[in-house]
Amino acid sequence: MQNKFSKLISTGSYLPDKIYTNHDIEKLVDTSHEWIVERTGIEQRHIAGENESSVDMAFQASSIALKNATLNASDIDMIVLATTTPERKFPSTAVLLQNMLQNNNSCAFDVNAACTGFIFALDIADKYIKGGFAKNVLVVGTEKITSLLDWKDRNTCVLFGDGAGAAILTSSNEPGIIYNTIGSDGSYKDLLTVNTDPEFIEMKGNDVFKIAVNTMGKLAAKTLEENNMSVEQIDWLIPHQANSRIIKAVAKKINLPEEKIIMTVKNHGNTSAASIPLAIDYANNKNLLKKDNIIMLEAFGAGFTWGSTLLRF
Numbered sequence: 064m065q066n067k068f069s070k071l072i073s074t075g076s077y078l079p080d081k082i083y084t085n086h087d088i089e090k091l092v093d094t095s096h097e098w099i100v101e102r103t104g105i106e107q108r109h110i111a112g113e114n115e116s117s118v119d120m121a122f123q124a125s126s127i128a129l130k131n132a133t134l135n136a137s138d139i140d141m142i143v144l145a146t147t148t149p150e151r152k153f154p155s156t157a158v159l160l161q162n163m164l165q166n167n168n169s170c171a172f173d174v175n176a177a178c179t180g181f182i183f184a185l186d187i188a189d190k191y192i193k194g195g196f197a198k199n200v201l202v203v204g205t206e207k208i209t210s211l212l213d214w215k216d217r218n219t220c221v222l223f224g225d226g227a228g229a230a231i232l233t234s235s236n237e238p239g240i241i242y243n244t245i246g247s248d249g250s251y252k253d254l255l256t257v258n259t260d261p262e263f264i265e266m267k268g269n270d271v272f273k274i275a276v277n278t279m280g281k282l283a284a285k286t287l288e289e290n291n292m293s294v295e296q297i298d299w300l301i302p303h304q305a306n307s308r309i310i311k312a313v314a315k316k317i318n319l320p321e322e323k324i325i326m327t328v329k330n331h332g333n334t335s336a337a338s339i340p341l342a343i344d345y346a347n348n349k350n351l352l353k354k355d356n357i358i359m360l361e362a363f364g365a366g367f368t369w370g371s372t373l374l375r376f
């Protein structure tokens with residue numbers, strides 16, 4: 064009989080060795096460690112090497128996730144990879160990863176939903192598994208987002224960092240992913256975007272901030288309501304890590320105590336599609352996530368895009 068659920072069975076992550084602290088960035092633009100910490104919660108971010116691509120980072124994170132699941136690459140029948148910084152325009156980063164893993168029998172493709180990419184990827188993986196079309200899906204978020212930064216623009220260069228996170232979802236007769244919702248609204252396309260020639264991130268930070276808090280706050284409340292759950296039933300909130308003020312404001316909107324938030328923005332900065340899987344792996348490695356814990360994921364990104372997930376660990 065076909066299993067009814069998809070379950071997250073392992074995680075892995077990778078962060079480049081090179082670190083830029085706020086003090087390093089003070090040397091590049093007119094900013095200060097104090098301003099960055101007060102307005103964003105960020106103290107440092109990892110920066111990929113010149114020859115290190117989003118595929119290389121995805122490979123490292125995925126290899127750890129496979130090892131933790133005691134699976135071989137050949138056991139994976141689908142790779143869904145979220146990125147906004149593909150190594151090439153085509154073929155996709157997912158097939159480049161597939162090739163590095165020497166897994167040539169899966170279906171591999173990329174998803175671009177900016178900072179919400181991992182939740183979009185998770186949603187697809189969950190639905191393929193529940194539909195009986197896939198058994199083991201490797202879900203990856205990877206970004207070399209610093210390659211899109213103008214290191215002379217203090218509005219953006221203080222915010223972002225590189226890295227990759229991976230998770231394996233498998234067909235299971237116990238939950239699993241309980242709930243997933245994703246959405247987008249292209250009318251906000253110009254508030255957070257990448258300009259061409261030169262290719263730099265441009266953001267109306269203040270507008271993005273307000274809409275992010277409102278959207279994620281409503282989304283978290285709707286997620287609880289649609290699942291007939293009270294906030295007390297949530298063990299952990301693992302949100303997209305863009306700004307600690309946004310995260311705390313969202314938690315406040317649903318009366319979730321701050322002790323239940325996994326916060327990695329201080330050390331990672333905003334790693335876009337990689338931020339949620341990096342944060343899940345961080346919490347997993349610290350043994351914070353216990354069997355049967357109920358975890359809420361919340362994300363918001365360029366588009367705008369948004370997504371919310373409830374999962375039983």
Ligand code: UT7
Pocket residue numbers: 093094095098099102103178217218221267268269270271272275305306309333335363364365
């Ligand atoms: O991942 C997807 C979603 N992305 C986000 O969620 C990011 C959302 N936005 C934010 O996190 C915040 O809006 C920022 C952290 C980007 C900015 O914080 P803010 O509190 O919204 O500041 P602001 O843009 O209103 O700027 C306040 C002041 C301005 O100076 P004046 O006009 O008040 O004199 C800015 O010029 O801070 C100045 N400023 C800076 N000062 C020092 C802006 N960036 C910097 C900086 N260092 N790096």
